[in-house]
Amino acid sequence: MNKPQLMHYEKPKHIKDYPCGPAAPAGTLVVKNAGWRTRKPIVHKEKCTGCCLCYLYCPEGTIFKENKKVGIDYDFCKGCGICARACTHKAIEMIKEGENGEY
Numbered sequence: 001m002n003k004p005q006l007m008h009y010e011k012p013k014h015i016k017d018y019p020c021g022p023a024a025p026a027g028t029l030v031v032k033n034a035g036w037r038t039r040k041p042i043v044h045k046e047k048c049t050g051c052c053l054c055y056l057y058c059p060e061g062t063i064f065k066e067n068k069k070v071g072i073d074y075d076f077c078k079g080c081g082i083c084a085r086a087c088t089h090k091a092i093e094m095i096k097e098g099e100n101g102e103y
C-alpha cells in the first residue's frame with residue numbers, strides 16, 4: 001500500500017519524441033491532481049474498520065493505511081467515488097470539492 005511516487009516528466013515538444021508505450025513506470029504518476037475534481041471522498045474515521053476494501057477498488061491507488069484506518073492522497077485522487085460505493089460501512093462520503101474548505 002505504497003503511495004504513488006511523482007516522477008519528473010518533461011512533456012515532449014515534438015510528436016516524434018512521444019514514447020510508443022507508457023510514459024511512466026508502474027507505481028509512478030507524472031502529474032498531481034490537475035484541479036478538475038468536482039467531488040472528493042472524506043473518510044469518517046469513527047465508522048472505518050480498516051478493512052481496506054476501498055483500497056482494493058480505488059483505480060488510482062491513492063488510498064493508504066493510516067493508524068489502522070485509511071487515508072486518501074488528495075494529490076492524486078480523481079474523485080470518481082468508487083471507494084464510497086465500495087465501502088460497506090458507509091465510512092466514505094463524497095462531498096463537493098472545497099465544501100470543507102480544503103482542496
Ligand code: SF4
Nearest residue numbers: 048049051052054087
Ligand atoms: S472500505 Fe470503508 S471501512 Fe473499509 S477501510 Fe475503506 S473506508 Fe474503512
Ligand code: SF4
Nearest residue numbers: 058077078080081083
Ligand atoms: S474517489 Fe476514486 S480515486 Fe479517489 S480515493 Fe476514491 S476510488 Fe480512489
